[in-house]
Amino acid sequence: MAMNLEELIEIIEEIAPPDTQESWDNSGIQVAAGPMEIQKVLTSLEITEAVIDEADEKDADLILTHHPLIFGGIKKVDYREMTGSFLVRLLNLGISVYSCHTPFDKLKGGNNDFLAELIGLEEIRGFSDGPEENRIGRIGYLSSPMTLVSMMDLLADRLDMDPEQIRAVGRPDTMIHKVGICTGAGADLMDLAIKNECQLFLTGDLKYHDAQKAKACGLAVIDAGHYGTEKSFAGNFAEKLRAKVDDGIEIIQSEVDIDPFEMI
Secondary structure (H helix, E strand, C coil): CCEEHHHHHHHHHHHCCHHHCCCCCCCEEEECCCCCEECEEEEECCCCHHHHHHHHHCCCCEEEECCCCCCCCCCCCCCCCHHHHHHHHHHHHCCEEEECCHHHHHCCCCHHHHHHHHCCEEEEEECCCCCHHHCCCEEEEEEEEEEHHHHHHHHHHHCCCCHHHCEEECCCCCEEEEEEEEEEECHHHHHHHHHCCCCEEEEECCCHHHHHHHHHHCCEEEECCHHHHHCCHHHHHHHHHHCCCCCCCEEEECCCCCCCCCCC
16 A cells, blocks of 8 residues: 655644744755655655665655755755765655654654653753744753763663763763753754753754853753764654554664764
C-alpha cells in the first residue's frame, strides 16, 4: 500500500505545522523527485552522502530531515558543490526530501521537550518570547539540584556521548536547579536565560564570545553539540509519523546519522 506524497505531507504538517517556522527557516518540501506514491520514508537529522546511499539501498521514496537541504535562494545547481551534488543525485534516484526544522523545535514533544524530559526537568514551559505554541526553547527545573559537573556526566550518559565532547562554562561545583534549553545552535537565547535567572543554559554550537559573555554574567553553559542535542529527531519524528499513517507505509530511522566531529 502506498500514499500520495501530497497526502503524506498533509499528515507531516499536521504533526508540525510549517506556519510556526522562523522567518529565516526553510522547512517544507525540498525536493519533489517522484514517485508521487510513497511506500517508504527514511527519517534523518540531515542529508549527507551516506544518508542518500542508505535511502537508495533501502528503497526509500522520501527522506524526512530536520535540517533543510536548501537554505536561502539557490542561484545555480552545480554537481561539483555539496548541495548541488546532493540535489542532482536525489533527482536522478527519484527520492524526494521534506524538512521539518524550527516547527519541530517548537512542537510539544519535539526536540526541546525531548531533551528537557531526558534530563528530568519538571514544570517545563516555552522559553523564548511570543505565544506558548511558538516558543523555540524550553525552561524548567530539576527535581533535585545538582552540580554542573554532575549535569555534564548525566548528559554524556543520556545522550550516549563521549564526555570529552561536552564543553562547559562555569565552575564545576556550580549548583544547578533552573535550566534553559535550546537544541541546536541556541546562543541567541542566552540573554533570555540570563533574564529568567537560569543557573544553566544548555545548547550547542557555542561561540567563543558567547562563552565569555556567559562567564561574565555568571551563567553556567553546557555545549553538548549541535548533533548531540538534536540527534533524537530521527527516532522521535518516526514514532510520531507511524502513529498517523497506515501500516502499509513503512517508516524507518536512519542508521548512518553521525556527528561530523570526532575525538582524536
